[in-house]
Amino acid sequence: MDTEFGPPLDDMAVLGRDLTKRFGEFTAVDAINIDVYSGECFGLLGPNGAGKSSTMRMLSCISQPTSGALTVLGTDPRREAARIRGRLGIVHQENNLDLDIKVVENLTTYARYFGFSRSECRRRAAEMLEFAQLEQKAVSKAGELSGGMQRRLAIARALVNSPEMVFLDEPTTGLDPQMRHVVWQRLLELKQRRTTLVVTTHYMEEAEQLCDRIVIMDHGHIVAEGTPQMLIKENVSQEVVELWFSETPTEETAAPLKGISEQFDVLADRIVLYVANGEEAAKEVHRRGLTPERLTIRRSTLEDVFLRLTGRTLAE
Amino acid sequence: MANPTITVLERHMLLYQRLWRASAFSLFILPVLFLTSIGLGVGGYIHQVDGHDYLQWITPGLIASTAFQTGANESTYGVLSEFEWVGGIKAMRSTPVRIQDMIRGWLIYVLIATELAVAAFLIVIWLAGALTPGLAISAPFVCGAVSLAIATPTTAFSAAINDQDWFLVLARFVILPATLFSGVLFPISQLPAFIQPLSYLSPLTHAVELMRDFAFGTATPMTVALHFAYLLAWIVAGWFLANITYRRRLTD
Ligand SMILES: Nc1ncnc2c1ncn2[C@@H]1O[C@H](COP(=O)(O)OP(=O)(O)OP(=O)(O)O)[C@@H](O)[C@H]1O
Ligand SMILES: [Mg+2]
Secondary structure, rough: EEOOEOOOOOOEEEEEEEEEEOOOOOEEEEEEEEEEEEOEEEEEEOOOOOOOHHHHHHHHHHHHEEEEEEEOOOOOOOHHHHHHOOEEEEEEEEEEEOOOHHHHHHHHHHHHHHOHHHHHHHHHHHHHHHHHOOOHOOOHHHHHHHHHHHHHHHHHHOOOOOEEEEEEOOOOOOOOHOOOOOOOOHHHHHHOOOEEEEEEOOOHHHHHOOOEEEEEEEOEEEEEEEEHHHHHHHHHHEEEEEEOOOOOOOOOHHHOOOOOOOEEEOOOOOOEEEEOOOOHHHHHHHHHOOOOOEEEEOOOHHHHHHHHHHHOOOOO | OOOHHHHHHHHHHHHHHHOOOHHHHHHHHHHHHHHHHHHHHHHHHHEEOEEHHHHHHHHHHHHHHHHHHHHHHHHHHHHHOOOOOOHHHHHHHHHOOOOOHHHHHHHHHHHHHHHHHHHHHHHHHHHOOOOHHHHHHHHHHHHHHHHHHHHHHHHHHHHOOOOOOHHHHHHHHHHHHHOOOOOOOOHHHHHOOHHHHOOOHHHHHHHHHHHHHHHHOOOOOOHHHHHHHHHHHHHHHHHHHHHHHHHHOOOO
16 A cells, blocks of 8 residues: 555655654654664664653554654554554553563463464463563562563563564663663564664663664754764764863863863763874873863763763763 | 454453452442341331332332442543553553554443442342342343443543542532432432433433333333433443543543
């Protein structure tokens, strides 16, 4: 069937133009264009309130865009949202589990919504318990699981229908580093199986490792997009010098830095300096009489791109 | 392919099963309390209404009232909590289940909860030796209809609000007056003339009259059709309203 863009394109999982979401007078997402290719991992980054979740809800055919054109898996969500959702896996920012029933029942009831027979649901539930490493907890009430286990259950539940595309809204927030690693491993496995992934995260490391392409949002707008490497190359210099102070640095503190680099950000606890050569810059800082408590030199990361573009750090 | 409405119903029944022991007890205890206190206590003062023994006269209305209360009560916190606290509905929303499937599955659950309450009531009456065939046969239908007549608009209402304080308003200004002035405890003819038409707005009034007509063999095809048509109108209107309020909340 033809879409608003003509015949469906097989290699495009999502095609969004001028997507806008308003809540009353407030515009949460402001006319953004989003393309997601089949089989890629697509990252949505941005500070709190940027509009990431609102965007995810539109792309996953849960909420309707206030305006704009959208095609998901070659289909128009305005006409066939329920059918499309049958091919998606959706992990919301909140877990939305039924805490009063058993872990395995959370999986089977959810699988039933996709129309599978009871025995098929049990089979899939068992598979997902293994995936989430929750076999030991199968008959515990979901409410008795730790926060990290509940998150894993929510992720496993979203995969119970073997989706072609998976939306994950902050999948690893609240997990300890080890568990976060397990989840990344699982997402990489999905990626290897050519499942399309759309992920939001506050962890830049996660985004750099996992995502093929990234969009950075702020105040409902897209402020940058590209591969992680491209974003770093285009927006910040190669190296970063951080000057840490015990007292909050001011513009005045930073004044002597002018000339070392055109690009720097003054934060609550440090000044971040973007330079081509960190060693040289560090020497120059000392030569100009600045005495930070500590000075670090490192390669620039997505975190710096983010800081440059939005003036804010990602992790709050 | 499993029917989506049925899969929604399955979840509600699973959640209900966890509580069935507690609720089964209250299902029986309520009619027992009603019948002993009102029937024996009040019945000691009032002997005859419209030519019937007071206990016999009041029983059909009490059953209808129980169904009405069940339909209303289930559809308040049960619905709001799904949107606000439980998240079960947001989970469903992430699947091919459509909004109409959610509402239909939910209403069938309310219907089942109602019929269980009605069955418990009938068993208590039977044990008391007062069950008539007319009552036994008509109760499931009339009670199912009146329960849905109040459950559909209440479900719509609960999906439209954010604050549970609204339920106090609903209970005080809608459900309680409807229970008191729908001819359950005393005949509507006792009410001032200007209130009587208001009384007929309440779906419960129509259910009470149906139940009494069936219990006392005074039902005519015409009145039965009219009463049921009125209840059906509430169900249909409530169904559409619920679809609107669910849609508004879930497509945001
Ligand atoms: N249902 C809603 N009604 C009104 N405003 C909303 C609603 N949902 C989101 N918003 C507003 O839209 C803006 C974007 O919210 P959104 O949840 O999309 O941000 P986010 O990027 O996911 O943030 P976070 O990182 O905190 O999850 C916020 O200002 C939020 O208050
Ligand atoms: Mg969010």
